[in-house]
Amino acid sequence: MVITKNSWSVIIQFRAFILKLHVMKAQKVVIISSKVFIGFSIFSIAYVSILSLFDPVATMKLVNTTLTNTDAISSIRGVYGGVGLAITISLVYSLIKDYKKGLSFLILFWGGYAISRVITQLVDGPLGDFGNQWLLIESMFSVVALGLFLANRKYGYQEFHQPAD
Numbered sequence: 001m002v003i004t005k006n007s008w009s010v011i012i013q014f015r016a017f018i019l020k021l022h023v024m025k026a027q028k029v030v031i032i033s034s035k036v037f038i039g040f041s042i043f044s045i046a047y048v049s050i051l052s053l054f055d056p057v058a059t060m061k062l063v064n065t066t067l068t069n070t071d072a073i074s075s076i077r078g079v080y081g082g083v084g085l086a087i088t089i090s091l092v093y094s095l096i097k098d099y100k101k102g103l104s105f106l107i108l109f110w111g112g113y114a115i116s117r118v119i120t121q122l123v124d125g126p127l128g129d130f131g132n133q134w135l136l137i138e139s140m141f142s143v144v145a146l147g148l149f150l151a152n153r154k155y156g157y158q159e160f161h162q163p164a165d
Contacts, residue, residue, distance in 0.1 A: 027155040034148045035095060038102045041110075041141070042091045049084030052076055063130060103149040111142035 052059040056076035060067050067073045087109070094102030117135040121127055127135060 023155065030148065030151045030155045031099075034099050034103055034152060037144060037148055038091060038095045038099055038106065041106055042088055042095065045084055045091070046088040049081055049088055052080035052084060053082070056081065100149065100152050103145050103152065106145040107142055107149060109142075110138045110145060114138040114142055 048059065056073045057067050059076055059080055067076060091102050091105070094105065114135055117127060117131055117138070120131070
């Protein structure tokens, strides 16, 4: 078989087609994974938010803290309940309109929790089992959000063009 200029062109086009299929598959996996992660975060934040709106005392029992007056109850209801609900709604909106912005927010959200726990260790002393467990979880969630964000930059933003001859 003799390979001509046209044969090379067909080979190059076939290779580009196969590469495009692999990239499109990776893009689909990255997009679906990103949306699932945002959905999981929405569920997690919404759970604490709803619990805090309806029963702030139960929320604080998770960390063995007693709320002794209505100002304390109101604060937990507002911060974990109301603000958590606003964050949940914002994440639902970002999931529908621009999931990449939701990922960038979740990098900061989960990372902010993790950094706060590290600051607590440095300023106030070692965390208990609850704090250490959540430091690990929130750190991992922030890293996952960052990884998905970067993967979306690599695969999610690409436009696919046929290579020129």
